[in-house]
Amino acid sequence: xxxxxxxxxxxxxxxxxxxxxxxxxxxxxxxxxxxxxxxxxxxxxxxxxxxxxxxxxxxxxxxxxxxxxxxxxxxxxxxxxxxxxxxxxxxxxxxxxxxxxxxxxxxxxxxxxxxxxxxxxxxxxxxxxxxxxxxxxxxxxxxxxxxxxxxxxxxxxxxxxxxxxxxxxxxxxxxxxxxxxxxxxxxxxxxxxxxxxxxxxxxxxxxxxxxxxxxxxxxxxxxxxxxxxxxxxxxxxxxxxxxxxxxxxxxxxxxxxxxxxxxxxxxxxxxxxxxxxxxxxxxxxxxxxxxxxxxxxxxxxxxxxxxxxxxxxxxxxxxxxxxxxxxxxxx
Amino acid sequence: xxxxxxxxxxxxxxxxxxxxxxxxxxxxxxxxxxxxxxxxxxxxxxxxxxxxxxxxxxxxxxxxxxxxxxxxxxxxxxxxxxxxxxxxxxxxxxxxxxxxxxxxxxxxxxxxxxxxxxxxxxxxxxxxxxxxxxxxxxxxxxxxxxxxxxxxxxxxxxxxxxxxxxxxxxxxxxxxxxxxxxxxxxxxxxxxxxxxxxxxxxxxxxxxxxxxxxxxxxxxxxxxxxxxxxxxxxxxxxxxxxxxxxxxxxxxxxxxxxxxxxxxxxxxxxxxxxxxxxxxxxxxxxxxxxxxxxxxxxxxxxxxxxxxxxxxxxxxxxxxxxxxxxxxxxx
Numbered sequence: 001x002x003x004x005x006x007x008x009x010x011x012x013x014x015x016x017x018x019x020x021x022x023x024x025x026x027x028x029x030x031x032x033x034x035x036x037x038x039x040x041x042x043x044x045x046x047x048x049x050x051x052x053x054x055x056x057x058x059x060x061x062x063x064x065x066x067x068x069x070x071x072x073x074x075x076x077x078x079x080x081x082x083x084x085x086x087x088x089x090x091x092x093x094x095x096x097x098x099x100x101x102x103x104x105x106x107x108x109x110x111x112x113x114x115x116x117x118x119x120x121x122x123x124x125x126x127x128x129x130x131x132x133x134x135x136x137x138x139x140x141x142x143x144x145x146x147x148x149x150x151x152x153x154x155x156x157x158x159x160x161x162x163x164x165x166x167x168x169x170x171x172x173x174x175x176x177x178x179x180x181x182x183x184x185x186x187x188x189x190x191x192x193x194x195x196x197x198x199x200x201x202x203x204x205x206x207x208x209x210x211x212x213x214x215x216x217x218x219x220x221x222x223x224x225x226x227x228x229x230x231x232x233x234x235x236x237x238x239x240x241x242x243x244x245x246x247x248x249x250x251x252x253x254x255x256x257x258x259x260x261x262x263x264x265x266x267x268x269x270x271x272x273x274x275x276x277x278x279x280x281x282x283x284x285x286x287x288x289x290x291x292x293x294x295x296x297x298x299x300x301x302x303x304x305x306x307x308x309x310x311x312x313x314x315x316x317x318x319x320x321x322x323x324x325x326x327x328x329x330x331x
Numbered sequence: 332x333x334x335x336x337x338x339x340x341x342x343x344x345x346x347x348x349x350x351x352x353x354x355x356x357x358x359x360x361x362x363x364x365x366x367x368x369x370x371x372x373x374x375x376x377x378x379x380x381x382x383x384x385x386x387x388x389x390x391x392x393x394x395x396x397x398x399x400x401x402x403x404x405x406x407x408x409x410x411x412x413x414x415x416x417x418x419x420x421x422x423x424x425x426x427x428x429x430x431x432x433x434x435x436x437x438x439x440x441x442x443x444x445x446x447x448x449x450x451x452x453x454x455x456x457x458x459x460x461x462x463x464x465x466x467x468x469x470x471x472x473x474x475x476x477x478x479x480x481x482x483x484x485x486x487x488x489x490x491x492x493x494x495x496x497x498x499x500x501x502x503x504x505x506x507x508x509x510x511x512x513x514x515x516x517x518x519x520x521x522x523x524x525x526x527x528x529x530x531x532x533x534x535x536x537x538x539x540x541x542x543x544x545x546x547x548x549x550x551x552x553x554x555x556x557x558x559x560x561x562x563x564x565x566x567x568x569x570x571x572x573x574x575x576x577x578x579x580x581x582x583x584x585x586x587x588x589x590x591x592x593x594x595x596x597x598x599x600x601x602x603x604x605x606x607x608x609x610x611x612x613x614x615x616x617x618x619x620x621x622x623x624x625x626x627x628x629x630x631x632x633x634x635x636x637x638x639x640x641x642x643x644x645x646x647x648x649x650x651x652x653x654x655x656x657x658x659x660x661x662x
Contacts, residue, residue, distance in 0.1 A: 229593060230595075237591070
């Protein structure tokens with residue numbers, strides 16, 4: 001086992017968000033379900049892209065956002081994700097590299113375009129999302145080289161990837177490489193509907209592979225099929241490894257062996273957009289964990305990163321998390 | 332050791348609240364600090380009692396309220412507290428007995444009147460409290476007969492009693508009797524200012540005598556002199572016995588040996604008056620604990636009793652907690 005070069009290596013969907021303000025009439029005219037997240041095909045994504053006026057592009061994707069947060073904290077992060085060699089793919093690659101994340105996954109072969117999420121914002125502030133997963137699921141074994149996976153202290157995998165079955169074998173390969181190199185495997189449940197679709201497989205992963213689990217309250221309750229948070233909490237304690245469970249304004253709960261930490265939510269003057277809260281929470285926690293900081297400090301870094309990202313629009317930090325954490329006396 | 336006859340025996344200040352609606356002018360005219368709790372002497376209490384128009388009397392006192400809650404749940408509860416043989420003393424004794432609590436402490440000798448709290452409610456809903464502790468502190472060893480203390484599964488003591496030093500020797504006597512009979516000793520920190528005044532003695536009690544601790548978040552933080560709830564929580568876990576910590580809308584945390592339960596606050600449509608929330612939380616928990624119900628059910632009974640009392644004016648339940656608990660499927 002060699003000394004790791006990276007703090008964390010993330011695997012996830014590489015997605016570019018395309019955002020535009022629009023009217024109620026535009027939604028009606030294009031048959032878009034207001035306020036919902038709808039999966040769309042490439043043709044539909046292309047049509048929307050052509051008709052949306054004054055759109056802005058911003059790279060996203062859950063694990064990618066987390067890696068950007070780790071870099072913002074001064075950590076070293078890498079990302080494995082699939083884009084095409086098209087315009088949006090270049091936007092994604094340039095942005096994530098500019099933000100300090102190592103990203104060298106070869107572009108997908110074939111004509112399937114880079115994943116995009118066309119987001120229409122109506123005057124009432126609601127976001128109607130149209131997600132085209134494109135080539136994001138085209139991850140192959142070759143993208144998960146053993147040496148690459150072993151180069152990071154922690155491998156971080158997003159649960160969303162289970163929705164694109166093609167990638168699953170490659171991800172299992174990456175997990176095997178991490179285990180072989182005695183690295184930790186971290187996993188986020190991503191979404192309570194995603195948990196509903198893949199409960200049995202996620203529980204199997206939990207039993208065999210996962211060392212560090214991220215979940216919000218709804219996801220944890222969905223995984224263990226209970227309405228009582230305390231019951232999900234007991235199940236996670238019984239599991240016995242490391243878990244960080246977020247509870248929005250109720251703060252978060254961190255569990256490791258016999259230890260339990262109860263952390264308050266960081267105060268936020270105005271909550272503007274909760275997109276990315278879980279991604280940045282994971283960033284703060286993983287950065288602290290990779291650096292072997294005490295568990296309660298990992299939790300406070302997580303809360304701080306989440307508080308930054310919900311105080312503005314967009315799922316990635318707008319200011320240096322390293323500076324914020326230093327001001328708070330955490331690093 | 333004999334079979335206990337009572338679930339819980341409480342010791343506390345026996346106080347009668349005297350409430351009246353009044354005007355801002357009345358407060359100004361009588362020099363009453365608006366919205367505050369002020370300790371007053373007997374003369375002042377008597378003067379206020381004579382001048383307050385259309386007043387209503389209602390028995391109170393923290394541990395007494397808790398015993399009433401236990402009786403409302405269908406439990407058997409006794410109370411030790413000192414009243415005088417005056418009119419308010421008779422009101423207190425009659426009310427607590429009518430609510431099903433065993434109360435047979437002999438009235439105080441001498442002329443010091445029964446404790447009262449004259450509460451003036453201004454049109455803006457603020458409560459200005461004038462507390463006269465009177466003979467409530469005149470508890471003596473003879474009030475704590477060994478057989479009486481041994482008759483209950485749990486002895487419950489309110490921290491407020493430490494503010495009336497005369498009673499302290501008698502309470503220590505009661506604790507010694509409980510220990511000798513292998514009964515559990517429960518204690519509530521009562522108030523964060525009270526903790527500030529008696530921190531060293533409360534910590535000493537914790538180390539030697541207390542089996543079950545009740546505290547709200549502020550009291551727990553005050554006891555361990557920290558601003559971080561998690562640090563107070565770690566200190567309580569290290570202590571290692573049974574504790575129930577209430578966090579208002581954040582729910583409550585229950586600790587026993589290695590176990591931790593995280594309970595949500597019961598939903599309440601309109602919070603009307605939080606007076607007595609802690610008292611009724613303790614009632615629900617102690618009832619469940621005395622009946623050896625699982626720890627999470629003790630906590631849910633506690634939350635249910637607290638939710639009932641904050642949904643109306645006054646520190647004692649207005650409906651049968653037993654009926655509510657049965658409807659919720661908890662008993």
